[in-house]
Amino acid sequence: MGKPLIGILALQGDFREHRIMIDRCGAAARDIRLPRQLEEVDGLIMPGGESTTMTKLMIEYGFVDEVRRFCASGRPVFGTCAGAILLADRVRENGRGLLGVIDIAVVRNAYGRQLASREAALTIAALDNGPFRAIFIRAPMIDEAGPPVEILSRYQGAPVLVRQNNILVATFHPELTDDARVHEYFLSMNGRDKGLQQHDSFP
Amino acid sequence: MERYATIPVKTGLAEMLKGGVIMDVTTADQAKIAEDAGAVSVMALERVPADIRAQGGVARMTDPTIIEAIMKAVTIPVMAKVRIGHFVEAQILEALGIDYIDESEVLTPADEKFHINKWNFKAPFVCGATDLGEALRRIGEGAAMIRTKGEAGTGNVVEAVRHMRAISDGIARIASLPSEELMTEAKNLGAPYELVTLIHEKKKLPVVNFSAGGIATPADAAMMMQLGADGVFVGSGIFKSENPSRRAQAIVKAVTHCHNPDIIAEVSKSLGDAMAGLEISKLERNSLLQHRGN
Numbered sequence: 247m248g249k250p251l252i253g254i255l256a257l258q259g260d261f262r263e264h265r266i267m268i269d270r271c272g273a274a275a276r277d278i279r280l281p282r283q284l285e286e287v288d289g290l291i292m293p294g295g296e297s298t299t300m301t302k303l304m305i306e307y308g309f310v311d312e313v314r315r316f317c318a319s320g321r322p323v324f325g326t327c328a329g330a331i332l333l334a335d336r337v338r339e340n341g342r343g344l345l346g347v348i349d350i351a352v353v354r355n356a357y358g359r360q361l362a363s364r365e366a367a368l369t370i371a372a373l374d375n376g377p378f379r380a381i382f383i384r385a386p387m388i389d390e391a392g393p394p395v396e397i398l399s400r401y402q403g404a405p406v407l408v409r410q411n412n413i414l415v416a417t418f419h420p421e422l423t424d425d426a427r428v429h430e431y432f433l434s435m436n437g438r439d440k441g442l443q444q445h446d447s448f449p
Numbered sequence: 450m451e452r453y454a455t456i457p458v459k460t461g462l463a464e465m466l467k468g469g470v471i472m473d474v475t476t477a478d479q480a481k482i483a484e485d486a487g488a489v490s491v492m493a494l495e496r497v498p499a500d501i502r503a504q505g506g507v508a509r510m511t512d513p514t515i516i517e518a519i520m521k522a523v524t525i526p527v528m529a530k531v532r533i534g535h536f537v538e539a540q541i542l543e544a545l546g547i548d549y550i551d552e553s554e555v556l557t558p559a560d561e562k563f564h565i566n567k568w569n570f571k572a573p574f575v576c577g578a579t580d581l582g583e584a585l586r587r588i589g590e591g592a593a594m595i596r597t598k599g600e601a602g603t604g605n606v607v608e609a610v611r612h613m614r615a616i617s618d619g620i621a622r623i624a625s626l627p628s629e630e631l632m633t634e635a636k637n638l639g640a641p642y643e644l645v646t647l648i649h650e651k652k653k654l655p656v657v658n659f660s661a662g663g664i665a666t667p668a669d670a671a672m673m674m675q676l677g678a679d680g681v682f683v684g685s686g687i688f689k690s691e692n693p694s695r696r697a698q699a700i701v702k703a704v705t706h707c708h709n710p711d712i713i714a715e716v717s718k719s720l721g722d723a724m725a726g727l728e729i730s731k732l733e734r735n736s737l738l739q740h741r742g743n
Contacts, residue, residue: 360548
């Protein structure tokens with residue numbers, strides 16, 4: 247079994263930081279700029295960036311159905327900040343989310359503008375070795391999470407790291423720190439159905 | 450436990466803008482057009498650089514009414530410019546809740562010798578640079594993002610190219626030096642020693658570096674990306690062109706797909722006239738904006 251190959255959606259945003267994190271965790275990373283490149287990868291990261299820009303480019307280049315299909319295949323998908331907004335089922339001001347693959351509702355820029363961006367120490371029960379230093383940049387807030395969603399961490403009462411089967415969502419940016427634990431958790435996700443390890447054993 | 454306005458929080462927003470296009474706008478309507486075209490951020494200003502250059506006079510921070518209207522019109526981050534050294538204009542922008550402050554040579558400098566002490570502010574700053582020494586001086590003063598200066602308002606990319614290459618060459622040089630030469634290199638660059646050693650170690654700037662000043666076409670934008678820019682600012686190039694929305698969308702796609710000539714060719718078709726350009730060598734040296742504040 248080779249090391250898993252993780253695709254990083256590289257239309258816009260901090261995809262390079264995710265790539266560096268994945269490298270550090272001992273997996274391989276590849277930038278994804280066209281939908282056909284999704285076929286080759288075992289997992290997918292939707293990075294932080296501007297969700298309006300990414301939405302436009304995803305629609306323009308035919309990503310929407312392809313990423314939905316990727317999510318349905320059971321392979322792990324991880325969205326941070328803007329990525330979380332794209333994966334969400336509901337976005338408060340727009341109604342539907344772009345991909346709608348995780349049963350959460352999000353409010354964009356919920357904490358305020360850049361001056362309200364912050365660092366905070368999070369307790370994440372699924373991770374060993376103490377609190378996680380989370381960086382929130384003009385962050386969205388998850389203000390509703392349906393029954394299939396497992397809440398892995400909260401900040402000021404609102405969920406900030408959640409998982410539904412093979413879909414992991416963070417409203418903060420673990421890729422901007424030196425702490426690889428959230429990415430390691432993502433790489434360990436084999437879904438309670440199908441996932442990374444199983445897919446990785448395909449020829 | 451929370452901490453605000455830390456270095457990672459300030460540089461972090463710039464990280465989110467990477468691979469994107471920041472567009473100059475002068476009205477809320479233009480801001481909306483830019484957002485709809487896929488801009489990652491807009492720069493609110495009173496006049497685009499081409500008009501500042503043509504009309505002359507003192508160019509200052511934009512009227513807060515316009516900045517607030519732009520902030521209300523879009524959900525993407527909003528930046529605005531202050532004059533070099535004008536810390537009260539910066540205090541005003543911070544009070545308005547601006548997302549990023551550009552201490553910019555495009556406006557008329559308020560201080561001939563000193564830049565703003567940007568560590569005093571909670572709002573992050575972006576500053577222009579023509580070479581590595583200048584970039585490191587600005588970072589030393591607290592800038593959380595750098596942009597090459599280029600020559601704003603000319604529609605001519607040649608200066609942006611010169612500045613991007615100068616910064617890349619400076620980094621490559623520091624990376625290759627033996628460590629005992631770093632102090633002298635810092636002296637020669639006029640740059641903080643700590644930042645020179647950081648570049649030696651990491652082989653890259655500690656903050657995001659966008660390209661700016663003269664980018665007018667999708668090809669210009671893609672070239673700057675291939676030369677190592679993390680993203681681009683387009684000033685006069687969009688709203689001084691024949692079809693701003695179409696050109697803006699094309700530049701956004703060219704930046705994302707900067708290594709894909711097929712896509713750049715496709716998006717470059719039928720954009721209408723680009724802004725009229727100026728040849729730098731025909732300009733008076735004292736009309737060049739890039740020499741302000743170094």
